[in-house]
Amino acid sequence: xxxxxxxxxxxxxxxxxVILLVAPVTLSITQxxxxxPFPFLFSEIIAANIGGxxxxxxxxxNIMIGSAAGxxxxxxxxxxxxxxxxxxxxxxxxxxxxxxRGMGATAATKAEVMAIAAASTVTDPRLLWRAAIxxxxxxxxxxxxxxxxxxxxxxxxxxxxxxxxLDSLPHPRPAHAQRxxxxxxxxxxxxxFFFIGLFxxxxxxxxTGAIAAAARGLGTALHGNTALAASAILWSSAILSAxxxxxxxxxxxxxLIKALAPELGGNAALPPLWxxxxxxxxxxxxxxxxxxxxxxxxxxxxxxSGIKFDFVTxxxxxxxxxxxxxxxxxxxxxLRYL
Numbered sequence: 001x002x003x004x005x006x007x008x009x010x011x012x013x014x015x016x017x018v019i020l021l022v023a024p025v026t027l028s029i030t031q032x033x034x035x036x037p038f039p040f041l042f043s044e045i046i047a048a049n050i051g052g053x054x055x056x057x058x059x060x061x062n063i064m065i066g067s068a069a070g071x072x073x074x075x076x077x078x079x080x081x082x083x084x085x086x087x088x089x090x091x092x093x094x095x096x097x098x099x100x101r102g103m104g105a106t107a108a109t110k111a112e113v114m115a116i117a118a119a120s121t122v123t124d125p126r127l128l129w130r131a132a133i134x135x136x137x138x139x140x141x142x143x144x145x146x147x148x149x150x151x152x153x154x155x156x157x158x159x160x161x162x163x164x165x166l167d168s169l170p171h172p173r174p175a176h177a178q179r180x181x182x183x184x185x186x187x188x189x190x191x192x193f194f195f196i197g198l199f200x201x202x203x204x205x206x207x208t209g210a211i212a213a214a215a216r217g218l219g220t221a222l223h224g225n226t227a228l229a230a231s232a233i234l235w236s237s238a239i240l241s242a243x244x245x246x247x248x249x250x251x252x253x254x255x256l257i258k259a260l261a262p263e264l265g266g267n268a269a270l271p272p273l274w275x276x277x278x279x280x281x282x283x284x285x286x287x288x289x290x291x292x293x294x295x296x297x298x299x300x301x302x303x304x305s306g307i308k309f310d311f312v313t314x315x316x317x318x319x320x321x322x323x324x325x326x327x328x329x330x331x332x333x334x335l336r337y338l
Contacts, residue, residue: 002022002025002026002029002040002043002044003043003044003046003047003091003092003095004047004088004092005022006018006019006022006044006047006048006051007047007048007050007051007088008051009021009022009051010047010048010049010050010051010052010058010059011051011052011054011055011058011081011084012055012057012058012139013057013058014052014057014058014059014060015048015049015051015052015058015059015293015294016048016293016294016297018048018051018052018294019044019045019048019294019297019298020297020301022044022048023041023044023297023298023301023302024301026040026041026044027041027301027302027305027307029113032109032112032113032116033105033109033110033112033113034105034106034109035103035104035105037302037307038302038307038308038309038313039095039098039099039100039103041298041301041302041307041309042095042314042317042318043091043092043095044298045286045294045295045298045318046091046095046286046318046321047088047091048294049282049283049285049286049292049294049295050084050087050088050091050282050283050286050325051084051088052282052294053080053084053278053279053282053283054076054077054080054081054084055073055076055077055080055081056071056072056073056075056076056142056152057073057142057152057156059282059292060247060293061246061247061250061277061278061281061282062076062278062282063152064247064250064251064254065250065254065274065277065278066152067151067152067153068254068258069254069270069274071274072145072146073142073143073145073152074143074146076278079271079275080275080278080279082332082336083279083328083329083332083333086328086332087283087325087328087329090324090325090328091321091324091325094321094324095321098317126170127166127167130163130166130167131163134159134162134163134166135159137159138155138156138158138159141155141159142155164179164180164183167179167183168180198248198251199251202251202252202254202255205252205255206255222263222264224263224264224265226264226265226269226272226273226338227272227334227338229260229264229273230272230273230275230276230333230337230338231276231330231333231338233253233257233273233276233277233280234276234277234279234280234326234329234330234333235280235326235330236280237249237250237253237276237277237279237280237281237284238280238281238283238284238287238322238326239284239287240284241280241281241282241284241285241287241291241292242284242285242286242287242288242291242319242322243287243288243290243291244290244291245285245290245291245292245293246281246282246284246285246291246292247293249281250277250281253277253281254277257270257273257274257277258270260273271337272333272337272338275333275337276329276333279326279329279333280326280329283322283325283326283329284322284326286318286321286322286325287315287318287319287322288311288314288315288318288319289309289310289311289314289315289318290311295314299314
């Protein structure tokens with residue numbers, strides 16, 4: 001259930017945010033149940049990466065692809081969700097085979113967990129309701145972004161500004177600025193400026209003609225075959241995203257795919273390639289501990305709690321399950337687009 005909830009919510013929120021919410025809850029539950037937390041945390045990483053693949057806003061690579069290719073929230077849902085549902089079902093079955101059948105808890109520990117009062121943990125009910133309303137409005141705006149002629153970034157920024165305003169208004173005037181400053185202080189500015197620098201570098205490669213030259217060479221090697229191109233992008237994205245973080249990889253691949261259009265007969269041939277990139281990068285990121293941000297986030301939370309969560313142990317289980325997901329995606333791409 002924790003895995004399924006993680007996957008479902010990761011499709012509606014950024015999967016890193018979901019992991020930050022779910023992992024501490026998981027550790028609290030496993031501590032009370034007196035069971036090993038690794039299988040729970042492992043399955044949640046896989047679920048976060050799978051669920052985040054289903055929508056435009058679930059995983060940063062999808063946001064980048066959607067913005068570059070002009071793909072909407074609904075485009076991602078309609079084209080990726082069928083493959084994601086199958087992949088998640090197979091992953092849930094696999095993790096149950098590996099760990100689930102051998103797990104158990106005593107009646108006393110179960111009663112201890114069931115005695116937890118969830119409502120008592122909410123410290124600011126007013127802000128919770130306001131956040132829920134703003135989130136629902138933002139989700140509707142993502143769905144109807146096309147008719148509204150709004151970009152995903154615009155929707156996200158307006159929603160964030162609205163929630164900051166609603167959070168500060170009930171407080172005395174001198175405290176308004178302080179609460180907003182505190183909110184800005186929690187933003188990961190290091191990552192934002194990393195992306196700024198990365199996009200400058202990629203644009204430099206594009207302007208110098210390096211990416212166009214690489215695209216011509218790749219197009220010649222693929223002989224203008226869209227099916228071969230999609231398969232090559234799917235598997236190369238999965239392998240490389242497992243070895244390096246999938247976000248910089250996608251940033252480098254976007255202009256390369258755009259430059260492939262003339263070699264494949266025009267922009268009409270590109271949609272399968274975008275879906276292959278999204279599936280390969282997002283799901284391939286599960287392959288190793290360094291492949292995606294949720295993986296490292298969980299590892300950090302686990303290690304701070306004194307739980308062993310090392311690269312080798314994680315990869316030993318994650319790599320085969322990731323290959324299984326990519327095979328499912330390959331079959332899906334062939335049946336639906338190729």
